[in-house]
Amino acid sequence: MSKKKSEQKSSEKSKKLSSKEYEKALYDLQIELCKLQEWIKATNTKICVVFEGRDAAGKGGVIKRITERVSPRVFKVEALPAPTEREKSQFYYQRYMNRLPAGGEIALFDRSWYNRAGVERVMGFCTEVEYQEFLRTCPGFERALVEAGMILIKYWFEVSQEVQETRFEARIEDPTKQWKLSPMDLESMSRWYDYSRAKDMMFATTDTSWAPWYVVPADNKKKARLNCISHLLSQIPYEEIKHPKVKLPKRQKPDGYEAPDRVYNYVPQKY
Numbered sequence: 001m002s003k004k005k006s007e008q009k010s011s012e013k014s015k016k017l018s019s020k021e022y023e024k025a026l027y028d029l030q031i032e033l034c035k036l037q038e039w040i041k042a043t044n045t046k047i048c049v050v051f052e053g054r055d056a057a058g059k060g061g062v063i064k065r066i067t068e069r070v071s072p073r074v075f076k077v078e079a080l081p082a083p084t085e086r087e088k089s090q091f092y093y094q095r096y097m098n099r100l101p102a103g104g105e106i107a108l109f110d111r112s113w114y115n116r117a118g119v120e121r122v123m124g125f126c127t128e129v130e131y132q133e134f135l136r137t138c139p140g141f142e143r144a145l146v147e148a149g150m151i152l153i154k155y156w157f158e159v160s161q162e163v164q165e166t167r168f169e170a171r172i173e174d175p176t177k178q179w180k181l182s183p184m185d186l187e188s189m190s191r192w193y194d195y196s197r198a199k200d201m202m203f204a205t206t207d208t209s210w211a212p213w214y215v216v217p218a219d220n221k222k223k224a225r226l227n228c229i230s231h232l233l234s235q236i237p238y239e240e241i242k243h244p245k246v247k248l249p250k251r252q253k254p255d256g257y258e259a260p261d262r263v264y265n266y267v268p269q270k271y
Contacts (some may be wrong), residue, residue, distance in 0.1 A: 029229045030069045039238035044103035046150045050112045053157030055185045056167040058218045062225045079110035117202040135205045142211040157218040
């Protein structure tokens, strides 16, 4: 490890973030996300955010915090399952194009068309010809999106071997996390360096001036979430949309209304 990287990791570990500090910072960022939401709607802007990285790197966690206090009609999470036989026969980008944002929307891709450069490459789910074709065409595909007026932002969540292993072990032990652990996840752990080579090649060919990759150090989940959301907001030239102050109206008079005399099926009060 280089001296610069060693100093960076040491600095990250030395700066502790209390739960109170984290919750306050997250809340402040979520307020800004709500302002961004109103701006997206008012300006009919199209935004696409790609989240990539190794398994257990924390992509889902940051997406969850981004969408926690905003409308799912504006912030749309796209987490596509494995392709069907029909989709496998389509133009590769086709099923992703169907999920791209319309005006007034922001699409958050929890994994994306970069599956071909990562898991499909490593696990042999695509041919060498298909892989090379993806590397050749992806920069042009993304350039077309940007030139069509879409804001495209790409994040790679970087996690160390040690932290990934710890998170996998936690998934094994915690019944609420076991659904996150798949045979593919375990395979990704054992084939760490195959994925490293695939990631290096992906960056070499798709880290462009019009659609650059931004790396999020993700060993510390809380810091990764805050840093990613803060950076995302900085990449979009949004402004606060002023709305008239809301005043609650008076309720109408009952005008003779009486609740019907009937027995309702109430939920048992166990707590």
